[in-house]
Amino acid sequence: MTFESVPGLVETRKEHDETTLVVDPARILAACRHLRNVEGFNFLSDLTPSDYLGWGSRGVAGYYGTDKGRDLNAPAGVGASVASQAFSRVPRTKPKRFSVSYHLLALRADPARVRVQVWIDEGEALESVISVWPTADWHEREAWDMMGIRFEGHPNLQRILMEDDWEGHPLRKDYPIGGEPVRFSGEE
Amino acid sequence: MAIVERPRIYEGTRIPSPIPTVLRTPEDLRENDDVLRVNFGPNHPSMHGVLRLIVDLSGERVVGTEAVIGYLHTGFEKTMEQKTWWKAITYPERIDYVGFQNDELVFVLAIEKLLELEIPQKAVWMRMLLCELNRIHSHLVFLGTGALELGAISMFWYCFRERDLVLDLFELVTGVRMHTRYFQTGGLAEDIPPGFYAECRTFVDWMPKAVDDYESLIGRQEIWLDRTQGIGLLSADDAIALGQSGPVLRASGVDWDLRKTQPYLAYDEVDFDVPVYPNGDVYDRYRVRIDEMRQSVRIVAQCLDRLEGMEGEPWIADDRKVVLPPRHELHTSMESLIHHFKIVTEGYRVPEGEVYVAIESPRGEKGCYVVSDGGPRPWRVKFRAPSFVALEATATCMSDALVADLIAIVGSLDSVMGDTDR
Numbered sequence: 017m018t019f020e021s022v023p024g025l026v027e028t029r030k031e032h033d034e035t036t037l038v039v040d041p042a043r044i045l046a047a048c049r050h051l052r053n054v055e056g057f058n059f060l061s062d063l064t065p066s067d068y069l070g071w072g073s074r075g076v077a078g079y080y081g082t083d084k085g086r087d088l089n090a091p092a093g094v095g096a097s098v099a100s101q102a103f104s105r106v107p108r109t110k111p112k113r114f115s116v117s118y119h120l121l122a123l124r125a126d127p128a129r130v131r132v133q134v135w136i137d138e139g140e141a142l143e144s145v146i147s148v149w150p151t152a153d154w155h156e157r158e159a160w161d162m163m164g165i166r167f168e169g170h171p172n173l174q175r176i177l178m179e180d181d182w183e184g185h186p187l188r189k190d191y192p193i194g195g196e197p198v199r200f201s202g203e204e
Numbered sequence: 205m206a207i208v209e210r211p212r213i214y215e216g217t218r219i220p221s222p223i224p225t226v227l228r229t230p231e232d233l234r235e236n237d238d239v240l241r242v243n244f245g246p247n248h249p250s251m252h253g254v255l256r257l258i259v260d261l262s263g264e265r266v267v268g269t270e271a272v273i274g275y276l277h278t279g280f281e282k283t284m285e286q287k288t289w290w291k292a293i294t295y296p297e298r299i300d301y302v303g304f305q306n307d308e309l310v311f312v313l314a315i316e317k318l319l320e321l322e323i324p325q326k327a328v329w330m331r332m333l334l335c336e337l338n339r340i341h342s343h344l345v346f347l348g349t350g351a352l353e354l355g356a357i358s359m360f361w362y363c364f365r366e367r368d369l370v371l372d373l374f375e376l377v378t379g380v381r382m383h384t385r386y387f388q389t390g391g392l393a394e395d396i397p398p399g400f401y402a403e404c405r406t407f408v409d410w411m412p413k414a415v416d417d418y419e420s421l422i423g424r425q426e427i428w429l430d431r432t433q434g435i436g437l438l439s440a441d442d443a444i445a446l447g448q449s450g451p452v453l454r455a456s457g458v459d460w461d462l463r464k465t466q467p468y469l470a471y472d473e474v475d476f477d478v479p480v481y482p483n484g485d486v487y488d489r490y491r492v493r494i495d496e497m498r499q500s501v502r503i504v505a506q507c508l509d510r511l512e513g514m515e516g517e518p519w520i521a522d523d524r525k526v527v528l529p530p531r532h533e534l535h536t537s538m539e540s541l542i543h544h545f546k547i548v549t550e551g552y553r554v555p556e557g558e559v560y561v562a563i564e565s566p567r568g569e570k571g572c573y574v575v576s577d578g579g580p581r582p583w584r585v586k587f588r589a590p591s592f593v594a595l596e597a598t599a600t601c602m603s604d605a606l607v608a609d610l611i612a613i614v615g616s617l618d619s620v621m622g623d624t625d626r
Contacts (some may be wrong), residue, residue: 032317032559060447061562062588064573071577107556107577119560119571119588123444123458127465131560150224151447154596162281171222177274177625187282 019130021054023047034131036117041134045143048118048132052148057120057130060145063155064117065163068110069189111135116142116165141166162187213439213457213484218600219446227599229260229268237262244610246275253621255595255614261607269602271595276625284585288551289315290389292582296572297383299587300623302345304383305338305374306565307623311585312387313468314561314574318554319389323521325470326514327391332469333404333507334377334386336500340411341370342566343493343500347418350490350615354431356422366414369407376400389552390527391520401512404504411501415494423494432487436601436613439484446600447593450568451496452617454480455488462564474506486609486616493618526552551580567591567618591623 019028019035024043029036039047051057112135122128134142144167145152156167157176164185167173175182184191220227229239245256254275260268280299284292296311297304309331316323348363371381377400378384378393386393422428438448443456453460461478463471479495481488520527528547529540546552556578562571571588594617601613 031557032320034559036558058444061569062560062571062573062586064584064586066575066584066586068583071583117558117560117573119573121562123460129466129560129562146222146224149447150219150445151593151596153224154592158592172226175274177277179274186279191282193282193286 019051019055022050034129036131036133038133038135041136041140041142044132044134045145045148048145048148051120051130051132055130056122056124057128059121059123060149060151060155061119061121061129062117063145063152063159064119065159065165065187066115066117067113067163067187067189068115069113071110072107112137114138114163114165116159118145136165138164141168143168144170146170161185164188212434212437213482214437217439217442217445218437218603219442220599220603224446225271225596225599227267227269227602229262233262233267234260239267241268246272253619255619255621255624257598257610257614259607259610264606264608266602266605266607266610269599271598273592273595273621273624276621278626280626281585281587284582286581288580289554289582290547290551292585293387293389294383294385296587297385298622299626300565300567300570300589300591300620301382302620303338303342303566303570303623305334305387306563306570307587308385308387309335310561310563310565310570310572310587311574312389313563314559314572315389315554317559317561318557318574318576319526320555321390321521321523321526323391324518326396326511326517326519327521328470329507329510329514330392330396330519331387332471332474333504333511334374334384335469336503336507337370337373339500339566340497340504341367343497344370346493346566346615346618347490350612350618351422351428353611353615354428356425356428359418359422362414362417362421366411369410373400373404373407376403388520388527390523391518393520395519396511401508404508408501408505408508412498415497415501419494429487431609431612432485432490432616434483434485434487435605435609436486436489436616437484438597438601442600443484443597446597448568448597449590449593450564450566451489451492452568452594452597454478455492456484457482462562462569466562468561468563474503476500476503486612489616489618553578553580554582562588565590567594567620567623587623587626589623589626591619591621592626594619595624 019037023046024040026040027038114136116134118132120130144156156170159165160173161175161177162185233239240261242259242261244259246254256272258270259266280295284295296307300307344363344367348360351359374384375381378386438456440456440458443453459480464478476499479492481491524543529543533540534544554576556576558575560571560573562569568590570590573586574582575584577583
């Protein structure tokens with residue numbers, strides 16, 4: 017299956033037997049509509065935002081060294097000072113901070129899956145795909161609640177998992193872990 | 205005798221607009237009629253867990269519905285980002301705490317896909333066996349509690365009798381009744397204990413009779429039919445548009461089961477049928493699950509046949525960078541000790557990449573999207589929760605419902621709130 021006619025297509029990747037279509041965020045709605053109507057992807061499995069803040073930098077899960085590998089002559093404390101990190105490389109850089117992945121499924125006799133991915137920065141919004149797949153309703157609300165991704169045209173973009181008056185978006189990488197004030201405990 | 209209205213699947217679509225998950229009270233009703241707003245849940249004896257429904261009632265008729273979720277949100281996905289890969293395996297099974305074994309499977313499969321790790325046949329078949337036992341367990345909980353909510357108390361005792369047999373089997377294999385953490389990256393955590401096959405055979409012989417029991421108890425019972433047939437309708441097109449999967453989708457007449465259409469493990473090597481019913485009502489969802497229990501027993505029996513011929517075969521892949529070395533080697537081999545220490549303290553590294561793995565859990569398509577940056581901890585874990593998606597259909601199923609049917613409809617979608625809220 018080729019996806020050359022998908023509107024706004026930037027790049028097609030194939031990894032682990034999965035096809036990823038990177039799409040221009042401004043044209044996500046047109047791309048999704050095309051994929052449903054022309055390519056037959058009638059089922060939205062999942063919609064996942066990911067935060068890549070600090071990707072490949074120090075102190076996060078994947079820090080090992082420079083992009084050429086570990087520098088053996090670097091003084092301790094700089095670069096890869098942890099000996100076990102060997103010659104691992106820093107991961108490939110990402111174009112922007114957030115990715116939003118739409119996992120589509122063609123529910124028919126010869127099933128197919130595809131991942132549509134868009135890259136956006138803090139403050140950028142995406143068009144809602146509720147008109148294409150109604151199931152996107154809660155998925156988009158969850159993406160807003162957890163990651164702070166705004167979806168334009170969503171009729172009811174409110175928090176879904178957290179309380180209505182919650183501040184911040186918990187799944188972002190800069191959201192602190194712990195340190196939440198505990199209600200009642202030790203309260204006068 | 206009550207007149208049983210035969211279920212009719214509707215023409216067109218019933219998905220509310222513009223918000224597909226909210227059934228809005230019509231404007232004229234709200235102004236001219238005596239509409240009563242009832243907060244149903246989050247703590248109510250007949251709710252599965254902490255779901256809250258805001259229901260507008262006009263007399264006995266449901267004219268508006270909105271589901272409010274999030275009361276059980278515990279931030280599993282965020283927590284898993286802080287744990288090493290192998291420690292994170294403990295979490296998924298606590299997300300969907302009824303279909304625990306399937307959740308564990310989907311996460312382990314995702315790690316193995318990133319690692320491109322081959323797992324031994326014995327582990328493949330044992331995983332399948334346990335997942336099918338887990339499916340039976342999950343459907344028993346649905347049937348027992350679902351019937352209990354409609355007043356059929358005895359069903360609860362019968363279902364939980366067999367549920368205990370399943371849990372006994374889990375205890376025999378893993379030492380734990382639920383949340384087993386028996387699937388390890390690369391295979392199984394331990395070999396299958398002696399005596400398991402015999403016990404499991406006894407269960408396989410027993411279970412079909414038990415399913416017959418359930419059917420004779422409520423399958424043709426007048427009250428049960430009255431209260432389940434023709435309510436909570438969902439057409440095939442609406443089910444697909446709303447992302448429904450699993451038994452809910454199959455009860456709407458869509459022949460779709462990931463075990464058949466996109467087989468994982470060794471599901472393409474076993475013989476089983478996919479039950480499909482056309483009416484899209486509560487009764488058909490019950491029928492699908494009853495039939496699936498019989499099919500699961502068939503699969504378990506075939507797994508046992510295979511496993512009995514695999515005595516002495518390895519149950520976990522021989523990859524020392526990922527798999528813990530055998531315990532006895534730690535006393536004699538320096539390398540094993542180092543590997544053990546490194547895997548336990550630092551964790552193994554998973555190559556950079558992103559994968560989405562989907563399996564057929566008891567509730568439908570359970571997906572797991574995992575991003576790795578090449579480090580010992582997952583960068584991002586996201587679960588596609590079938591319960592979360594199932595609750596999106598409440599508004600559509602609830603149009604024209606009576607308040608007495610509300611519980612039956614929500615129950616038939618079989619949401620587990622841990623799975624919904626994660």
